[in-house]
Amino acid sequence: MRPDAVVIGVGNPYRRDDGVGPAVVARLRAAGLPGVTLAESDGEACALILLWQQRRLAVLVDAVRIRPPHPGQVHRLVTAWPVPGPLEPDRGSSSTHTVALGDAVRLAGELGRLPARMLVFAIEAADLGYGAGLSPAVERAADKVAAEVAAEVRTWATATADQGP
Template sequence: MSGRIVVIGVGNPLRGDDGIGPAVVEALRGRVPDGTVLAVSDGEPARLLGIWRGADTVVIVEALRTRPARPGALHTLTPAEAAGHSRGTASTHGFGLGDCLALAEALDLLPPRLVVHAVEVADVELGTPLSDAVRSALPELTDRAAASVRQAYARRDEP
C-alpha cells in the first residue's frame, strides 16, 4: 500500500451549489497534513479514476440531488450506497458519481477505502453562487472531510 490519501471535490463552482466540492477542498488547505492530495474534478469518470489511482484512501465531496430535496442536509455514503444512486437522481453531473463508482468496481479500480461526503443541493444553475442552505453546511461538511483524512492517517500510522 502506498499510504496515499486523496480528497476530491467534485463539482463546478460556476454552477451554484454544484461548487460545494471545490469549496470544501479550498477550505481544507492548511487543515490537513502535508502530503494529502487535494484535487478538484468535474466528475468525468476517467479523470476521477486517474486522480485516485494508487491511493489507499479517497474522500470525495459531492453535491447530491434528492427528491424531495432538503438543501443543506449532509450525507456520508459508502461506495456501495453512492453507486446505488442512479444517474440524474443523485449527482448534479451528466454521468453521476454512482455510475463512476460502479465502473471502478467493475474494473477493479476502487481504492481500498473510499468515503463520499455529500450535501443536498438547491440550485445548480449556471452563474449562481452557493445557496444559503448549502453555504451554511460548508463548515460541517469540511469538518467531516477533515475527520475522514485524520482517520486515514491514524489507520496508516498504526503498527
C-alpha cells in the same frame, strides 16, 4: 511517492451549489492536511478513476439533487464493491453531472481501479443555476463537511501510521 489519500471535490463552481465539492477542497487547503492530495474534478469518470486509483483512501464531496429537497442535508456513504445499487441517496435523487458517480465507481470496480476505502459526502443542493457562490444552507454544510473530512483523514492517517508499512 504518491500520497495514500486523496480528497476530491466534484462540481462546477460556476453553477452555484454544484460548486460545493470544490468549496470544501478550498477550505481543506486553507486548513492544511499534510500528506493528502486535494483535487477538484468536473466529475468525468476517467478523471476520477485516475485520481483515486492505487490510493488507500479516497474521499469525494459532491452536490446531489433529491426530491423532495432538503438543501444542505449531508449524506455520508461508504462504498463497497460490488456497488449494490445507485451510489446516490435513493429518494428520487440524481447526480448533478452527466455520468452518475455510482457509474464511475462501478466502472472502476470492473477495471480493478477502486481505492481500498472510499467515502462519499453528498450534499443536497438548493440552487444549480448559473453563477458563483453557494446558497446559505449549502455554505453551512460545506463548513461542516470540511471539518468532518479533515477529522476523518487525520483519524485514518493516525490509524494507518500505527499499522506500519
